[in-house]
Amino acid sequence: MLTTILSSFWRNLRRHRLDAILTVAGLSLGIATFLTLGLVARYEYRFNAWIPGAQSVYRIDEIYDLPGLPRLEVAGSTFAIEPYLRQEVPQIGASVRIDPHSVSFRHGETTGTETLDYVDPTFFDVLRLPLIRGKAEQALQEPDGIVLSDTLARKYFGRTDIIGARLTIQNDRHKQDYVVSGVLAPQPANTTQPIDAMTRLPGAALSDPAFSQWGAGSGSIYIRIDNPDDAATVRNALDEVEHRHVTMGRNDADRTDALRALHFTIVPLLETHFYDAHILGDDTATDRRVIDSLFIVGVLALVAAAINYVNLATARALLRAREVAMRKVLGAPKGMLVAQFLGEATMLALGAGIAGLALTELAAPVVNALGGWQVSIDYAFLLPVLLAVVLAIGLGAGAYPAFVLASFRPAIVLASMKIPSGGRMGARVRAALVGVQFAFAVGLAICTLVVDMQARHLRTADRGFGRDGLVEITTPLDPSPDGRQRILRDALRSVPGVTAVTMANSAPGHVRIIDEPAWRPGTIGQRSNAGFIAVGPDFFRTLDIVPLAGRVFDDAHGDDDTKAAELSGHGTIIIDTVAMRIFGWSSPREAVGQTLVYRADSNQRAITATIAGVVAPVRFQSMRDAQGPQIFRYYREPMPYGRSIVRFAHSDPKIIMARLAEKWRTIFPEIAFSAQTVDDALAQYYRPDQQRGQLFTLGAAVALAVACLGLYGLAAFNTERRMHEVGIRKTLGATSGQVMRLMLAHFLRPVMLANLVAWPVAWACMQSWLAGFESRVTLSPLYFLGVTACALVLCGVTVFSRTIALARAEPARALRTG
Known part of the structure; x- marks a missing residue:
């Protein structure tokens, strides 16, 4: 039996080479798409799974439930709650605080800016990251011990066997030598919170307000809960701990507001990657729906390829009708014929599977580059999946054509002078299968176009400030007592090509907005929270922000300076139009000159602030979520948590960066220069959608290619089957153009009908997806019409290329051939 299958497979492969090439090409594309996107989904769903004991973390x-603002969840927590958790919630096995800082590293001549995490010595009791050098129980015992990732170990020392080596770290004005006490094993890219370097929290830091003030954005707290059944108990206990210990503000009213506004929850480490896509704090997280959609695209691409195979195999089966009839006359039973054709189908699917695996190998680096992943080819996972796919296609998709072939009646087939057509029902089945393929391809292409347009919109949308020619520089955390921040600001202005310099505690892509209550005088019971942004001299000019009404800050108005306002109780602010509407003014002109009241940072004294100007909303962060009201406060002198922002003109950004770095080293020689353009800083907000949109584009291209391959194969079959019909039509006077239009109408009809399915499905999917963006494109009918027009042109070219010879054939030759 096996010999019969092999010989028959090889004979028909040589006789119908075009059909075999089209079938293998379509199947291999579908299998490669399915395997590649399956690897992507597996990579995303296995975030943090490599960490030992991750299921207990x-x-x-x-x-925050703040008046006037939507409910806000932050991926992190105030450290104030952590000491009480250890004392009062016995279900927690261990806890650790992680306080990240951007610092300067130096070893010999090698310097750089890295993220150093200050952690509790209990870190390895909670997050059991493996070490390749050192011991976890000893790595964080000494105050000057530091644990490095293998990447940083190689960067600064060139090797990983560096236990006991020394490294100098500059954190603002504090310089300290650390001793390497451990080196972490390589951390996979699918890690929510990778560790570059960590050391013990210094004792002095525990007295910092960030560790004791409720509501302060401190960092991350991770806990270990050994019994999964205790998770709900711990979640309920968090608010109880807060109610017993919260202290915020100077009076009972402030404490009541804090208890009403501030709440806590726990998130399993294994769920943070998808969970964080819907909260504030992790812009690298992924919406689960996007990954599920990518996997569904892979599955549908495989289904489309299988449908393509069924269509082509059925058409090829009709060409083998006389062979089957003769074998039945000679005594071949139906079961043997079915087994033979299923065997041939499985062998063809196996060849396509091998080709698909090779394409997956080639596609993986491209997909990694497009999506920012590090997907690897895991044969232990891929080979069983591939075997299952091959068997499913061979036995599943091959079943219909096998039973069609085995069901032919020898007498009818041998008595006929024409190639069997499979009847009207067979023609309808093939047309329906073509329609299903194109419905999927067109729907996916529409979705891809919308995703691309939304990513372009996020990249180019007006953010309320001029983005071209802006550079951000990470500046030391605290104002220098020797005035080096002021010296830096003046020095940067002198750099050739620089037109303006300012400082602010928030900048594009780096947001540190402080949410505080504000209210109109006499309406303290109607307070609304607003985001306060601290800005320095020339902020609005540097960012090219023009007020809609009023003026911007300047040193000529003494009340503009917030430090002076905290002493006198009277100051000046600038608000955006969102705040204008929330506080009850209908136009910028009406708001200018009005007053708002807020509390000072330094002494909580109430400050009555006059509104000097109103500006359009300034978007420093993602445009996915709605933005609350913003209030700008002016600081004449250098400020803590400031970032320098530089505007340049008529210069290459790389040249400007080099000049800025050179000037930086003259003022902060001990701190590594760290800067980026604003476009690079903002890219984190739109690049994931852009990259995934490119993957959808590849999926749509594969779907259309597979559909066109199937259409081409069917056109080839119909060309042979309808030769006699065309000869008669041309004998009766039909022109080549009329024949061509007839053929095109026959093939394009199921494609047109496919749009009736694709359009509403694509519209519903994109409406749901776009609803997740506060700023989004309009779902225009042009997207649907444009994709449909392109699909029809592509189909027309495909059919035309295969049937033009038939339309031009001479009647006599067509009749002889038919």
Whole structure:
């Protein structure tokens, strides 16, 4: 039996080479798409799964229910709650605080800016990251011990066997030598919170307000809950702990507001990657729906390829009708014929599977580059999946054509002078299968176009400030007592090509907005929270922000300076139009000159602030979520948590960066220069959608290619089957153009009908997806019409290329051939 299958397979492969090439090409594309996107989905769903004991680790998140603002959850928590958790919630096995800082590293001549995490010595009791050098129980015992990732170990020392080596770290004005006490094993890219370097929290830091002030954005707290059944108990206990210990503000009213506004929850570490896509704090997280959609695209691409195979195999089966009839006359039973054709189908699917695996190998680096992943080819996972796919296609998709072939009646087939057509029902089945293929391809292409347009919109949308020619520089955290921040600001202005310099505590892509209550005088019971942004001299000019009404800050108005306002109780602010509407003014002109009241940072004294100007909303962060009201406060002198922002003109950004770095080294020689353009800083907000849109584009291209391959194969079959019909039509006077239009109408009809299915499905999917963006494109009918027009042109070219010879054939030759 096996010999019969092999010989028959090889004979028909040589006789119908075009059909075999089209079938293998379509199947291999579908299999490669399915395997590649399956690897992507597996990569995303396995975030943090490599960490030993990850199923017992949870992160504590803060939730804010602030008046006038939507409910906000933050991927992180105030450290104030952590000491009480260890004392009062016995279900927690261990906890650790992680406080990240951007610092300068130096070893010999090698310097750089890295992220150093200050952690509790209990870190390895919670997050059991493996070490390749050192011991976890000893790595964080000494105050000057530091644990490095293998990447940083190689960067600064060139090797990983560096236990006991020394490294100098500059954190603002504090310089300290650390001793390497451990080197972490390589951390996979699918890690929510990778560790570059960590050391013990210094004792002095524990007295910092960030560690004791409720509601302060501190960092991350991770806890270990050994019994999964205790997770709900711990979640309920968090608010109880807060109610017993919260202290915020100077009076009972402030404490009541804090208890009403501030809440806590826990998130399993294994769920943070998808969970964080819907909260504030992790812009690298992924919406689960996007990954599920990518996997569904892979599955549908495989289904489309299988449908393509069924269509082509059925058409090829009709060409083998006389062979089957003769074998039945000679005594071949139906079961043997079915087994033979299923065997041939499985062998063809196996060849396509091998080709698909090779294409997956080639596609993986491209997909990694497009999506920012590090997907690897895992044969232990891929080979069983591939075997299952091959068997499913061979036995499943091959079943219909096998039974069609085996069901032919020898007498009818041998008595006929024409190639069997499979009847009207067979023609309808093939047309329906073509329609299904194109419905999927057109729907996916529409979705891809919308995703691309939305990513372009996020990249180019007006953010309320001029983005071209802006550079951000990470500046030391605290104002220098020797005035080096002021010296830096003046020095940067002198750089050739620089037109303006300012400083602010928030900048594009780096947001540190402080949410505080504000209210109109006499309406303290109607307070609304607003985001306060601290800005320095020339902020609005540097960012090219023009007020809609009023003026911007300047040193000529003494009340503009917030430090002076905190002493006198009277100051000046600038608000955006969102705040204008929330506080009850209908136009910028009406708001200018009005007053708002807020509390000072330094002494909580109430400050009555006059509104000097109103500006359009300034978007420093993602445009996915709605933005609350913003209030700008002016600081004449250098400020803590400031970032320098430089505007340049008529210069290459790389040249400007080099000049800025050179000037930086003259003022902060001990701190590594760290800067980026604003476009690069903002890219984190739109690049994931852009990259995934490119993957959808590849999926749509594969779907259309597979559909066109099937259409081409069917056109080839119909060309042979309808030769006699065309000869008669041309004998009766039909022109080549009329024949061509007839053929095109026959093939394009199921494609047109496919749009009736694709359009509403694509519209519903994109409406749901776009609803997740506060700023989004309009779902225009032009997207649907444009994709449909392109699909029809592509189909027309495909059919035309195969049937033009038939339309031009001479009647006599067509009749002889038919």
